[in-house]
Amino acid sequence: MKDPFDDTYFMKKALQEAEVAFEKDEVPIGAVIVVDNRIIARAHNLTETLNDVTAHAEMQAITAAANFIGGKYLIDCTLYVTIEPCQMCAGALFWSQISRVVYGARDEKRGCINLGTKLHPKTKMTGGVMAEEAAELLKTFFIQKRGLN
Numbered sequence: 001m002k003d004p005f006d007d008t009y010f011m012k013k014a015l016q017e018a019e020v021a022f023e024k025d026e027v028p029i030g031a032v033i034v035v036d037n038r039i040i041a042r043a044h045n046l047t048e049t050l051n052d053v054t055a056h057a058e059m060q061a062i063t064a065a066a067n068f069i070g071g072k073y074l075i076d077c078t079l080y081v082t083i084e085p086c087q088m089c090a091g092a093l094f095w096s097q098i099s100r101v102v103y104g105a106r107d108e109k110r111g112c113i114n115l116g117t118k119l120h121p122k123t124k125m126t127g128g129v130m131a132e133e134a135a136e137l138l139k140t141f142f143i144q145k146r147g148l149n
Contacts, residue, residue, distance in 0.1 A: 005037040007080070007102050011130045014080040014104070017044040017057065018137055024049060028137045031057040031081040033065040033074065033098075040077070041065035057081060058089035062096050074098040082134040084111035084127060094120045101125045104134030 010032055017030025021044035033041040043060035047053055058081055066072050078100040085093060085101065090112035093101060097120050106127060108114060119125060 007126065007129045010034050010039070010078070010080040011082070011102065011104060011134075013039060013042070014082050015130060015133055015137070017042055018082045018134065021045045021057070022137060022141055028141050029057045029081065029083050031061040031079060033061050033077050033079050035069075035077045040068040054088065056086065056089050058085050059092055062092055062098075066096070072096065078102060080129075082130075083107050083138065084113060086110050087112050087115045087117035090117040090119055093123065094118065096120075098123055102129050103127050104129055105131040105138070 013032045014030040017032065018028040019030070021030060022028035026045040026048050028045070030044045032039050041061045041064035043057045043064060045057050046055040046060060058079065061079060062074065065074055065077060074096040077098050079093065079098055080102045082104040084103045084105065084107045086107065099122065101119065101123060106113070112119070
């Protein structure tokens with residue numbers, strides 16, 4: 001029997017957070033952090049709301065998860081994020097020692113892969129989970145922002 005709590009299940013939860021960001025006129029990126037099939041943090045971009053360039057979904061999720069755990073290390077946790085982390089978020093994920101990162105769509109321009117930003121040596125990364133849905137949400141957002149619809 002298939003595990004109902006697979007990567008797609010949790011990426012759908014991250015996409016729900018991205019939709020919340022979209023409704024707030026924030027760049028629609030969402031994240032959840034999971035341990036033992038339990039979501040311990042939910043977050044979305046808040047850069048406009050907080051007037052803070054560091055308020056990315058991943059950063060918000062890292063803080064919430066650390067507060068939940070009561071410590072700064074996210075060992076045995078998995079981050080699900082709708083877009084490949086940027087180098088700032090990858091750096092924070094490095095320091096958190098998170099065990100796994102699962103992202104939806106690639107960010108060819110600002111993503112950590114093309115920029116060569118390293119994750120912690122013990123961190124495993126998986127990409128492409130629900131990538132089309134994540135990319136479509138971003139595309140729709142920017143088309144609306146630029147008035148091209």
